[in-house]
Amino acid sequence: MFKEIIQPRFNETDALGHINNTVLTMWFEGARDPIFKLFTPDLDTKQWRLILASISVQFKAELFYGRPVELRTGISKVGNSSFEVLQQAWQNGQCCAEGTAVLVHYDFIAKQKKLLSAEQKAALSQHLLSAS
């Protein structure tokens, strides 16, 4: 599991006084960097090898500005050409939001999905995480 600490930004709040729900998708995408690096080690976007099939977020408790958030990222499923990333946002010792992202190994030139290699599956499997 990968962990990253971020500071919520003032502009990420909304008129209800807490972090807006849409922000979680940006935090989670940012925290997928270690996963992206398994496919594009230097994160060069011209050498990208993944596309996103779906995302979901469950909101369990409010998140607030002014206190750090720990983002936890791991792999919850590995398929033949795709895999699922499981992510959590923790604040004050509580899992406040949990989400998934299904990523597909993709050939941007041939414009089609591509089988995950045995090495890629093994690399992903080193970071397994279960839903809370």
Added chain:
Amino acid sequence: MFKEIIQPRFNETDALGHINNTVLTMWFEGARDPIFKLFTPDLDTKQWRLILASISVQFKAELFYGRPVELRTGISKVGNSSFEVLQQAWQNGQCCAEGTAVLVHYDFIAKQKKLLSAEQKAALSQHLLSAS
């Protein structure tokens, strides 16, 4: 079903050259205004009556800057105190992304969920939409 036409903004693209996935959650939240108005007709955020339990988005095709997008919004499920909104983003005659949002009728003072009234259920049921 509610329809709204928007113009994707330059800043909503990403380095892969298309609209970034996280943008869909902002477009869809914006397009839920007609649903929010069923609960707070003037959209006064101090009189808010809904919280968000979960969101999901499925990405079916790339969305691009420079061409209008039609956002379609309807209700896919009505429960006792919550309901599911189904939303689609269409560009060039194609449904490029489809998402759901589960909203809970909520009492912000008592800090607990609240049953939907018969009138609210009837109002929501006038905007039913099925997944594509």
Added chain:
Amino acid sequence: MFKEIIQPRFNETDALGHINNTVLTMWFEGARDPIFKLFTPDLDTKQWRLILASISVQFKAELFYGRPVELRTGISKVGNSSFEVLQQAWQNGQCCAEGTAVLVHYDFIAKQKKLLSAEQKAALSQHLLSAS
């Protein structure tokens, strides 16, 4: 002068209850599309011909969610290889924010600025706007 009407989105508010200041830069960039089209008519980002040298925004009054905003865009200065765009956000009959963006005509292959042609200067000069 170009005019565009937008609906502020719920996620564009912040914890102070109004539209967050950073949102203006996104609205204004979105509203520069007609200017961008003078250089790249189909808005193809692979044929881009402008870079941004600076932006500024003055905040004159609060902007709120739930009411339409009219964005006004014009040209305030035309130089040899750059020009200044002047933009305003109006709500309820009031100019609530005003901003400028200095754009430079740029050759992305040679990686250097490029003189504006007489035709480009003339096209820009058809949309002059003065600060309020």
Added chain:
Amino acid sequence: MFKEIIQPRFNETDALGHINNTVLTMWFEGARDPIFKLFTPDLDTKQWRLILASISVQFKAELFYGRPVELRTGISKVGNSSFEVLQQAWQNGQCCAEGTAVLVHYDFIAKQKKLLSAEQKAALSQHLLSAS
């Protein structure tokens, strides 16, 4: 001067392959937290004491995803009821963007600006920074 290291997020890029200009205003607002704390130590947005009069950003070099950014924040001017914050974004040893924000000491109940106290002026003056 305050320093903060952030990781650019994938969604902060745009179709030109670099960090979109509007993102700088969000990074800089986030990096103003230490300044906000001089007025609201716990960052409780219900006890806010500042409004924003203007922002500006000068873009000096491209910023990229995949490499850390150092945000530097200091005070460039102290007036009677307002002050100017100067901020820079450094990547690979280069100042890539520099911006200012003019903040006004504000009484949200009386809805009017308020003189800075001698203590507040002294606190601000401990963090002076000059433009590059």
